[in-house]
Amino acid sequence: MSARHSTARSIAAHAILILYTVIALFPVFVIVVNSLKSRRAIFAEPLALPTRETFDLVGYRTVLAQGDFLQYFQNSMIVTCASLFFVLLFGAMAAFALSEYRFRGNALMGLYLALGIMIPIRLGTVAILQMMVASGLVNTLTALILVYTAQGLPLAVFILSEFMRGVSDDLKNAGRIDGLSEYTIFFRLVLPLVRPAMATVAVFTMIPIWNDLWFPLILAPSEATKTITLGSQVFIGQFVTNWNAVLAALGLAIVPVLILYLIFSRQLIRGITAGAVK
């Protein structure tokens, strides 16, 4: 390959990637920029950055006065963190049992738990709602945490058991000779070693939970338990003609996630690539 040919190729590659990056980021840019502008400026020059004359936070003031976004955000945080914790803990425990011990029904159990990767939990919604009504869990965050834990477990068990098979037996046996209990071996020796896999699972578990609209809408639509996804959906539905408020609500929903993502993106991408490279 001549040097010139290679330069041309690399320029073409950059051109395509930049083009797609613009496509990916443009909508986010438009929303965030316009949420900071006055109503007139939003319509007059939608693509212009806010200047001193057009800068206006009226949308954000409306949103904060009307919607309980702090509460929604807190609900989303609680639901996501609690579900993530249970998925990772229970998933890792089950994965350890499946990958470490030989017992009758091991393969069958693995298959049973993997079934949920292919069959979406939403199809059971009708019965889940009846069950939650019967147990009085409707409109509680517990209902959401339970559902999301069940939803996340199959993939977690699958990925983590693949990884745990790779943990050296010598290490575990050395631990056993030193008289460590099976629980200590799991928590002290194995868990720290599969941390990259846990990151992968965390990413794949977290995003759909945070963004889910279906279960909050059905299981916990009350004002006190709305998640941020449902909360912004309802808010926007009510304020459809108030462009400042709608744009500000979208901005409020985007910015925290975007900041979190930028902080964790390195970890996140390493997690994803580590998960696929077995």
Place this chain on the structure above:
Amino acid sequence: MARRKAFRWHIAVFLAPAVLVYTAIMIVPLIGTLNLSLFGLVEGSRVFVGLRNFAILFGDPRWSAAFWNALGNNAWFFLVHMLVQNPVGILLAALLSSPRLRMAAFYRTAIFVPTILSFVIVGFVWKLILSPIWGIAPNMLDAVGLRGLFAPWLGREEYALTTLALISVWQFVGIPMMLIYAALLSIPDEVIEAAEMDGVTGWSQFWKIKLPLILPSIGIISVLTFVGNFNAFDLVYVSQGALAGPNYATDILGTFLYRTFFGFQLQLGDPHMGATIATAMFGIILVGVCIYLFAIQTRLRRYQF
């Protein structure tokens, strides 16, 4: 699990929480839903009606028209993803994985941004951008002299579904990109070097060497896309409402299930027909996954390094 050795309690302890939660919240309701589809309300009480609900779903012209409409739309939704999302994802991954590419981390991070956003954000953002009132899309087309191409895409029956599918592609293209990127990175350097020795470089290297090696990953992405698409709901609900307008042009199985189960406007919700639709969706997904597992996956050649 009775054994010659003492019963190993720790195995049960390790397995119990996951199995219990999973069984109670996922498997039991799933079976409950399948079971519920066999019941119906007769004079206010729940009785076993066998397959009557399915006869209604497929036999009654009103129900079956709505069902086939939703299924057809869903199939088109899936097809758009397969034809646009996955090729674009593979192209981006191939470009990203080329050695000595500068700013690769930046591109990766930026292109993945839409994937972390929720459907609510994505739906409304695109609704605003495509809105004829605000005029971002028409003005941008105007700037390149293509004003005539603009139409209220989300409001026209003939365009709305494709537009939504493309929005969904925009959101999720990061996932195939990442998975393929990871698969490409895991191809050993020796294989690539050997290809280069033989003079296979550039695009032909991609087609002849790399693509066959990442086919299993493409298979997994296809089946994930399939399950995700036939289970989709949020984007349509957020941007077009539960009625999946205009005139049900964007109705997919998820919105159809939601409307049937919870009711809408004047129609009352019907848990039995809802369960019937959920069972039908279950069947469709099961058939799709089985086709993949038995017809495709077994034929894929895997290479071990």
